[in-house]
Amino acid sequence: MNNKVLETLEYSKVKHMLQPFLTSIAGQKEMERLQPTSDRHLMAKQLADTNDAVEIYRVKGGIILPQLVDITPHMKRLEMQAALSGTELAQVSKILQAAASIVNFFEELADSKELQLERLPELVAKIVTMPKLTQKIAIAIETDGRITDEASSELKQIRQKIRLTEQTIREKMQAYTRGKTADFLTETLITMRNERYVIPVKAEYRNKFGGVVHDQSQTGQTLYIEPQAVVDMNNRLRQAQVAQLHEEQRILLELSNLLRPEAAAILNNANILGRLDFINAKARLAYQLKASRPEISDKNYVNLRQARHPLIDAKKVVANDIVIGEDYQAIIITGPNTGGKTITIKTLALIQIMAQSGLFIPADEYSVVGVFDEIYADIGDEQSIEQSLSTFSSHMVNIIDIIKKTDESSLVIVDELGAGTDPQEGAALAVAILDAIGAKGSYVVATTHYPELKAYGFNRAKTINASMEFDVDSLQPTYRFMMGIPGQSNAFEISKRLGMSTAIINEAQALTKQDSQDLNEMIKDLVYQRKMATDYAVDLKQRLAKVTQEQSQLEDKLVKFEKTKEHTLGEAKKEANHIVAETRKKADKIITDLRKKQINAEHQIIKEHELIDAKGAINSLEQDTRIKKNRVLAREKRKHEFKENDDVLVKSYGQQGVLLRKHGDDAWEVQMGLLKMVVEVSDLEKQNLPKTTKNKITSRQRTTVKANSRQRISASLDLRGKRYETAMAEVDRYIDSAVLSNLGTIEIIHGKGTGALRKGVQELLRSHPRVKTYNYANANAGGDGATIVTLK
Structure with missing residues (x-):
């Protein structure tokens, strides 16, 4: 992508919005190298990387990385x-430890x-972990670079010797700072x-201590x-210190030799960590x-x-839909200054460049x-004092260059096309310029003040007019x-609203050309028609939403019906199999008795009433196949035939209740002690309670509803993937369940x-009598994708 358009669109400012989120020098370098690509496959990969990090x-x-320096x-x-x-x-x-941590994380x-x-x-x-080497260096070297006592047993012994010798020297020297010898010192310190x-000894007492003079004061x-x-003790201390230095140098050399064969792999790990840091920042x-x-x-x-311009405050920016390419390749934006034309074309080009850089777009x-x-831009005051070019001349030089380079894979944005010279x-x-760019198959979005270009937008193929809305009432x-x-x-x-006289x-x-007046009238008519079309579209959208909701409800009912049907048929088949088994036993017994009688027929006469009894027994085995005689189906049907004041079991809560009134086709309002709630029919089961129990439940006295000890209510409710109406009903039921289960926070x-x-959830929570407070979850616990609720 040419540097001129990147400078014009302030692409570097977008890149540096990543800066606060980077933790490594390698990530910083990735950001600095970031450029838009015209390779479709590379662009798709970069967006996929960003999408993974977003998830x-x-x-x-997010991906947690420490502050990492450049180890190149x-x-x-090495x-x-x-x-x-x-x-x-x-x-x-630090690089080695971060690499191991990232591998474990993934x-x-x-x-x-x-x-x-x-x-x-x-x-x-592609990260190569080196657990033994990582552990060895971590044990030997502190995070600030100091070599630890555990780096080697020799170093540990030398340092212990140094500490003991220093302690002995201090004890001996402190003896000089106390008692009579303290009078020979200028200060009692070591x-x-x-x-x-x-x-520090007074000069006149230098012979009192013997030894070596190492320094004197200025006086x-x-x-x-x-x-x-x-x-002698200082000599031993110095020898130990020299030995310590040699051992530390030996340890540094040993660790460096261990790292040397792995240098390429470690550097590759650092580059991958930098890449991950950069992707996480995106x-x-x-x-x-x-x-x-x-x-x-x-x-x-x-x-x-x-679409929103990324460099404008999110609280002030106005979002707009921008479409180009399928039905038209040129957009002509007309209208007065300060209406937002320039920002709109910059938004289009900058968002396109962000996408081609693998960044998510503010849309x-x-x-x-x-x-x-390529994306080409001619925006702003291009006046050049050094080349003695006027604004118009500078724009023309730039546009001539654009026309030479542009092709069918180019996007061109031009601000105030043709400005700076005679209007005609x-x-x-x-x-002519728009025709030349269009002839090359390029996409072009141009802003202009010229009314002649309004007609151009109507007359040219694959070209459309556009404008920025202006509120005449508020000016x-x-x-x-x-x-x-x-x-x-x-x-x-x-002018009229500002107080200009009607005569003027x-x-x-009157001085305005009729063509211009006709054009303004046409525009007025278009604005009106657009408003009508927008209102109609909103109405259709609302109707579609209602139909979609009703369809969803019907589908839910169909699913419930199919489940009930399948369950009922299963129970019926079990009952039928049981009947068949019993019938088979009885039939076998009757046949056995008849065979015995037939065998004995030669010795005795079979009486008529015996044959009639046997035939009657066989006939009695025939079962009535009508549904109303099926005990399982009849029992299920009775369970779901509800009327007011029926005693029911609310299955999801494990509580007894009384039906108050019907809500729609598939729900009832249920009284459970002091609590009233709307429950779906599928969650109800008819109960035949004793009269005393029923009276106790339906009375207006204070009662306490105790949660079924077998019913455990989770402290979390997941609504993702559910339809709006279903989700709202589920939230309402869930809050009631949580209250019954004495949950304080959900x-x-x-x-x-x-x-x-x-x-929808927050609107419901705002008005719910059982909700005390609610807030979004912490950023590392879901952020604004989850709401934490405190119940009363």
């Missing part, structure tokens, strides 16, 4: 056979069913000179003397901008839904972007982008998505 941020709060110079020093310092080893150790994610990652596990699989312990009144009694920026993953069009169609879900080889000539030139722009409607001149209306207004209108997981479930 991890949503579920786990350290690895080069290649040169040099030994690393303690600080350098500590920095390498192994845990692999076991989780909440995430389906596309790309990052493949990247993490200090160091030339890395040896000394005491010569104080001599810093190492007493003879501690000279995810966090997406959350900050409330950005979404765009779809990539194979035909370079662009459809941005509620609603299901937005579509293309893949352009400028308008004609603008038309303020709304910054809303309107496709299909050219900008309307509001000069007369604004009428004279001005969590309702509604996800993010379009925000409809979240908004």
Whole structure:
């Protein structure tokens, strides 16, 4: 992508919005190298990387990495056979530990069913873990680079010897600072000179202690003397310190030699960690901008839904739909200044560049972007003093260059096309330039003041007019982008509202060309028609939502019916099998008796009434196949035939209640003690309670409803994937269950998505009598995808 358009659109500012979220130098370098790509497959991979990080941020709060420095110079020093310092080893150790931590983190994610990652596990699989080497360096080197006592047994012994020798020297020297000898000192303290312990002695008493004079004060009144009694101990201390230095150098060399064969793998790990840091920063920026993953069009169609400029305050920016490519390749935006035309075309180009950089875009879900080889821009005051070029000349130089380079894979945005010269000539030139760019198959979005270009937008193929909305009543722009409607001149209306006399207004209108007046009338008519179409679309949307809701309810009822039908048929079959088994036993007995009688027939006469009895017994085995005689079906039917004041069991709560009145076709209002709630029929079961029990439940006395000890209520309710109406009813029931189970705090997981479930849940909580407070969950526990509720 050419640097000029990146500078014009302030792409570097978007890149540096990632800065606060980066923790490594390698990640910083990734950010600095970030550029838009015209490779469709690379763009898709980069967006998939960002999407993985967004999902991890949503579920786990992001990829956690420590502050990491650039270890490239350290690895080069290893290649040169040099030994690393303690600080350098500590920095390498941090990389090794972070690499192991990331691998463990992604192994845990692999076991989780909440995430389906596309790309990052493949990247993490390239990390080479070195557990033994990582542990050895971590034991030997502190995070600040200091070598620990555990680095080697020899070092530990030397340091113990140093501590004991220092303690002995101090004890001996402290004896000089007490008693009579203290009178020979200028100060009763022990200090160091030339890395040896000394005491400050008055010059006239130098012979009282013997030993070596290491320094004196500026006046010569104080001599810093190492007493003879501690000279040998100081010598032993110095020898131990030299031995310590040699052992520390040996340890650093040993650890460096262990790292040297792994230098390439360690550097690769550092680069992968930097890549992960950068991808994680992209995810966090997406959350900050409330950005979404765009779809990539194979035909370079662009459809941005509620697009927002990323550099404008989210509380002030106005979102707009911008569409280009499928039905038209050129958009002509007309209208007065300060209406938002320039920001709109910048938003289109900058969002397209963000998408081609693998960044999520500040637009609603299901937005579509293309893949352009180049994006060209001619925006702003291009006046050049050095080249003695006027604003018009500078614009023309730039546009000539654009026309030479543009092709069917280019997007061109031009602000105030043809401005800076005679209006008639400028308008004609603008038309010719648009034709030239269109002839190359490029996409172009141009802003202009010229009314002639309004007609151009109507007459040219694959070209559409657009404008920025202006509120005549408040005399303020709304910054809303309107496709299909050219900008309307509001000069007369604004002047009239500001107090201009009617005579002047009428004279001005008389001087205006009829064509211009006709054009304004046409625009008025278009604005009106657009409003009517918008209102009609809203009405259709509401109707569609209602029909969709009713269809959903019908589908739910059908599913419940099928489940009930399947269950009832199953019970009926069991009952039928039981009857068949009993019948078979009786039939076998009758047949056996008849055979016995037939065998004995030669010896005795079978009486007529015996045959009649046997035939009657066989006939009695025939079963009535009518449903009303089936005991299982009849019992199920009786369970679901409800009327007011019936005693019922609310199965989900395990509580007895009384039916008060019917709600719709599949729900009843139920009284359970002091608690009233609406319950679906499928959750009710008719009960035949004794009269005394029934009277106790239906009385108006205070009663306490105790939760069934077998009924356990979870402290969390997951609504994701559920329809709005079903979810709201479930929340209402769940809060009642939680109150019955004495839960003080509950969590309702509604996800993010379009925000409809979240908004519905919070509206319900705001008015619910059992809710005390509610707030979004912490960022690492779901953020605004879950709500924590405190119950009264």
